Amino acid sequence: MKALLFGGTFDPPHVGHMNNLRAAMQAVQPDVVLVMPAGIPPHKHASATPGELRLAMCECFKALGPQVQVSQWEVDRAGRSYTYNTVSMLQEKYPGAQLYMTIGSDMLETFDEWYRWREILAMVTLVVQSREPGDGDALRAAAQKLEEAGGKIMFADAPVLECASSDIRAGKYPPARLKELLPPPVADVIHRNGLYGGLI
Numbered sequence: 358m359k360a361l362l363f364g365g366t367f368d369p370p371h372v373g374h375m376n377n378l379r380a381a382m383q384a385v386q387p388d389v390v391l392v393m394p395a396g397i398p399p400h401k402h403a404s405a406t407p408g409e410l411r412l413a414m415c416e417c418f419k420a421l422g423p424q425v426q427v428s429q430w431e432v433d434r435a436g437r438s439y440t441y442n443t444v445s446m447l448q449e450k451y452p453g454a455q456l457y458m459t460i461g462s463d464m465l466e467t468f469d470e471w472y473r474w475r476e477i478l479a480m481v482t483l484v485v486q487s488r489e490p491g492d493g494d495a496l497r498a499a500a501q502k503l504e505e506a507g508g509k510i511m512f513a514d515a516p517v518l519e520c521a522s523s524d525i526r527a528g529k530y531p532p533a534r535l536k537e538l539l540p541p542p543v544a545d546v547i548h549r550n551g552l553y554g555g556l557i
Contacts, residue, residue, distance in 0.1 A: 358454040361387035368404045373518040380515030392418045396431040396438040408432035417540040441473040456481040466499045478508040
């Protein structure tokens, strides 16, 4: 059995996230996909958007296939969300399964600064996705370094889409562009709850 973890703040999820998960699913062919909105990530400020609303927006990912589930495990936990703890939970939940975890190219280059990163490498195969055009050489160097530490790494080929959740929250996109960037279920949650200063 193959289980794929797709984590992030998802504040809000957008078509770039959809694109990346679709590519990871094509590369891994998982039996189950767990979309895991972060609780309080150790490397960022906590999201100002309530966890239940980010969970509701993440329902958009279910359009990618029946194997996609949205997990509230990190949102429900107190304290900071460390990937090591999440992966350990998945090992217990899916004993004997091959675990895969998506990771952006920016995080690959700093992965050896993560909490208990060597143990994470021993538990999962990293599925790397480029965040910007032309970062291939840096990615290969970072991947080689982690492979030398015992890591298993594969690359998911997804076209890079120029969009960022932080720019959506900041109102940097005109309405027509927002309509292209936000899956309809996400736009609906934003509109009904007046998120991001009444963006929509």
